[in-house]
Amino acid sequence: MDAIILCAGKGERLRPLTENRPKPMIPIAGKPILENIIEKVEDLVDNIYLVVKYKKEVIIEYFKNHPKVKFLEQGEIDGTGYAVLTAKDYVEEDFLVLNGDIIFEDDLEKFLKYKNAMALKEVKNPENFGVVVLDDENNVIELQEKPKNPKSNLINAGIYKFENEVFEILKDIKPSERGEVELTDAIKELTREKKIKGIKLNGYWNDIGRPWDILDANKYLLEKIKTNIKGKIEENVVIKGEVVIEEGAIIKANSVIEGPAIVKKGAIVGPLAYIRPNTVLMENTFVGNSSEIKGSIIMKNTKIPHLSYVGDSIIGENCNFGCNTITANLRFDDKPVKVNIKGKRIESVRKLGVIMGDNVKTGIQVSFMPGVKVGSNSWIGASCLIDRDIEKNTFVYKKDELVFKKL
Structure with a gap:
């Protein structure tokens, strides 16, 4: 049996994090989303076909040496159905299909x-998802796409098991109104003859579609880690809870790390730095003197040298923070932080800091209001208070008039 993982989408709702990487390559708990998925299926299948398109080179470079992984490029037609159809000439038997942007706890053997x-998950807000209706024998009998009045609290969880014959159904599927060949249209064909079972997933499940989903999944996965310290620890360092410090990382004197937390190889922490729970410092990051990081993901090669605070944030690769850069993460009224997602202002979670793309530089004493997004390759000048989103490739600065007067 083989597996097909769908990795071709752009991840528009996660911008600016997806400006330079496909959504499945966003790191959660120290590794890409896609790597977490591959680890769930690699012992069950002979081949893993990754259907790629957007920023495909990032995925190919990362997984090119995996013995079971093969790459297929999705053509001009979009849609999950067409992505699966891409593998028609390669998959000969039954196969699994997984969305490339989900984090889940349950095992997949019961599908076999x-x-x-198809996998189902019970949720409190089914109206925000594709709803699935079952009969008394757990056959799927109806699909509803984000219905106002859902007939069930079970949703499509993005994991499927199919017979090879499903390719014949997909060949005849017409593109939807948005010009995509949808996998759900093939599933609807199977429901007409009660040919597809609904399997409820147990435990954690998260469809990574919004920035705060990343932080939630990061927290869940960090709860699973066990202390493993291989890096260099200098004098008077305090480590509490479950903490992974990889070989090649350095924790300098008088720093404090409270787990769960991961410090990847090449990272430098301190002196006098404070790493709080649910933080991941990716490879070659630097958190310096008197800087504090809490509940955040700091991606590769980013430097936060001194006197800065980063809370409940996601910071891209190759960023550099000037002294005393601060991310606010909580509203005065304690209400959910509002974030712009695809042109709409929506509520997120109670605590959310800045969502920052790659290659961003800040000057001294820059502050970010909760929920602000900063596009890649931007510069933020000294003493700026950023209270709105910044598009990529933008230079933001303010003009202060200095008055010089003789005493």
Whole structure:
């Protein structure tokens, strides 16, 4: 049996994090989303086909040496159905299909005994998802796309098991109104003859679609880690809770790390730095003197040298923070932080800091209001208070008039 993982999408709702990488390559708990998925299936299948398109070179470079991984490029037609159809000439038997942007806890072995099956998750807000209706024998009998009045609290969880014959159904599927060949249209064909089972997932599941989903999944995965310290620890360092410090990392004197936390190889922490729970410092990052990081993901090669605070934030690669750069993460009224997602202002979670792309530089004493997004390759001049989103490739600065007067 083989697996097909769908990795071609652009991840528009996660911009600016997806400006330079496909969504499945966003790191969570120290590794890309896609790597977490591959680890769930690699022992169950012979081949893993990654269907790629947007920023495909990032995925190919990272997984090119995996013994079971093969790459297929999605053509001009978009849609999950067409992505699966891309593998038609390569997959000969039954196969698994997984969305490339989900983090889940349950194992997949229970899918293998069915000819056709789809994973379902029970949620409190089914109206925001694709809703699935079952009969008394757990056959899927109806799909509803984000209905106002859902008939069930079970949603499509983005994991499927199919017989090879599903390719014949997909070949005849017409593009939807948005010009995409949808996998759900093929599933609707299977429901007409009660040929697909609904399998409820147990435990954690998260469809990574918004920035705060990343932080939530990061927290969940960090709860699973066990202390493993291989890096260099200098004098008077305090380590509490479960902490992973990889070989090649350095924790300098008088720093404090409270787990769960991961410090990847090449990272330097301190002196006098404070790393709080649910933080991941990726490779070759630097958190320096009197800087504090809490509940955040700091991507590769980013430097936060001194006197800065980063809370509940996601910071891209190759960023550099000037002294006393501060991210606010909580509103005065304690209400959910509002974030712009694809042109709409929506509520997120109670605590959310800045969402920053790659290659951003800040001057001294820059502050960010909660929920602000900063596009890649931007510069933020000294003493700026950023209270709105910044598009990529933007230089933001303010003009202060200095008055010189003789005493």
